[in-house]
Amino acid sequence: MNSTWLAGFRSAIISPYEQFQLTEPRGFEDRTVRQVLHMAGGGQRLRIRLSNRYGRDALAIGAARIALRKTGATPIAETDTVVRFGGADHVSIPAGGELISDTVDLAVAAGEDLLLSMYLPGPTGLATFSHQAMEISYVAVGDRTADLELPGAEEVSSRFYVTGVDVLGAVGTPVVVAFGDSWFDGAGTTVGANRRSVDALNSLLSRGWVVNQGISGNQLLTDEVGEHALGRFDRDVLAVPGVTHVVINLGINDLGLGETATADDLIAGYTELAARAHAAGLPIYANTIGPFAGVIYPEVNAAPALPVRNEVNHWLRGTTVFDAVFDVATAVADPERPDHIRPDLDSGDGLHLNDTGAQIMARTMRLPLSGV
Template identity: 50%
Template sequence: MTTTWIAAHRTAVINPHENFHLFEPRSFTDQTVRQTLRLAGGGEALRVRLSNRYGKEPLHIGGAHLAVRTHGSGIDPTSDTPLHFSGTDTVTIPVGEETVSDPIELPVSAGEELTVTLHLPGDTGPTTYSAVPYDIGYAAPGNQLSAEHLENAEELPTGHFLTGIDVLAPLGTRIAVAFGDSWIEGAFTTPGTDNSFPARLSRRLTHGWIVNQGISGNRLLTDEVGEHLLARLDHDALAVPGASHILIHIGLNDIGLPSAQSYPEPPTDRPTADDLITGLTTLADRIHTAGLIAIGSTLGPYEGTIYDGVDTPEGQTVRRQVNNWLLGPDHPFDAIVDIATAVADPTQPTRIRPEFNAGDGLHVNDGGAKAIADAVDVTLLDL
């Protein structure tokens, strides 16, 4: 059987040197970092991706291991396998670069939880990181690469260096990339349950799967949090091996973050509906030029959110205008997922239904993510 490398897990990353932070950057010195992920698809071998994309110094990794997770920071010691990089146990990733491990001949399946453990012997400086990893990670002092349970470990709510796993899958395997903001990434869904709406939707598919490249706080037109969507399209979506469809939710932070950052003063840089429509059109056109299918979505409701300045009459007008355009005949996408209707309160459609509200009025909980996934016509993802 002819095979090819396909993305089975992805995590988009953020520059720790940005001026605006929703999540606290951090560094490590002579520590072991252990992080778990869940595969969206399987294959007969795998390789691990690590990143120093935003580091300001070369990143020295004194050792890296892969294992099957048990619980917490625990691993099955019988599965503990060293990773190699061009045949060596250690690797130094240059500033702005990424690296891929040598392949490991290990058959894996969708849903398997694997743990990657890194020993970081020096001072990493502020790290390239992800906002909402699959699950809570752990950092512990010294070199504990093969420890069944890490000693004196602290929890890590953010992810660090680990950006994905590829699997060797049958030639012709195709996947979708979920691309956008916190509604894509799965903020406020339960860690370790894989309950983001893209993950839930992926489990409904009969062919292929979905990997997640969402960044909480991300915007379409403006950097921070993360590079804006148009800037990261090539790297984080079009270049993902196996990608044939791009599923998008973006725009709420373009509307709300300027007001939050300037609160209580009015913002000076909130985009208009025309600005967002132009950006979304450019996004769809670039996806089509790459030969991929672009699936857009309406912007989720957020009236009454607890975050100061985010909910404004002007912002609600922009959201309504953009959603009307997305639901009309003139948008450039191949299809639209009506996320807003899937989770809106029927009596107050600008608000999230109480049972789907994660508690902040801006994000959905596990039930809301399921409602979105269930509302998607899976024939749109003919992978």
């Protein structure tokens, strides 16, 4: 079998120095951070991608290990493997830098969880992180990377410094990048249960898999939460190993956070994303912008945004700039109040879908790789 490196897991990152985050940023000193990485795809070997992109100081990693997860913070002992960097078991990543580990001789299958343990002697300064991981990470005092159990570990809901896992898989395997905001990131779904719309979409594919590059709060046009989508597209889509397709879910935060974007500006942004994907030879699919009239957060101003949402969705439903458009907005809307999420699909905040809503969203995204 001819093999190549493919993205098997991704986690999009933001700066801890932004004004708006949904989880408070933090740093580490003399701590082991053990993180759950839920694999979209698998292979016979793997390598880890780490980032200090937004750090202001060098990041020292004193030790690192990877293992298949048994349960919680406990690895399967016989899979526990040292992660090395250029042959060394420790490394320093400069401020703004990124790093790929040496190849790890550990097979992993789609749907399995890895546990990545890193000892951070620190002080690290505020950490580059994924602020809405919808997964638990475990933080323990000292170098506990080799310990099978972490009794008393602090549990946190962010992911730190990790941007991905590459797997050695078969040439020609389709890899879809789900690129967007919280409706991909999974806000509103059950933490630790892998019930994001992207997880549900993965289960529907007849071949290949989908890696998740969603950032809760991310915008198409403006740097509000994370670098805006047009700015991060090359790094978080085009540079993903093995990418063959792109599906986007963007626009809701351009409307609801800060100054409401105009329909013309959003349409121009969508059109540019489509052109850049096609120039790279990638088919690209888009979702309509979901309903959010019932949002409970005071910083989200829905009233002036809803007419623009409807105008942009009207354009999306008729445009040919994408290879297909999936009408997620209609699929999850309350038929009696189409600017609102259907009550039984609402996570409770009027802005995000619950587990059932995320499944319906996934079934609406009829990718050509899907069995539905």
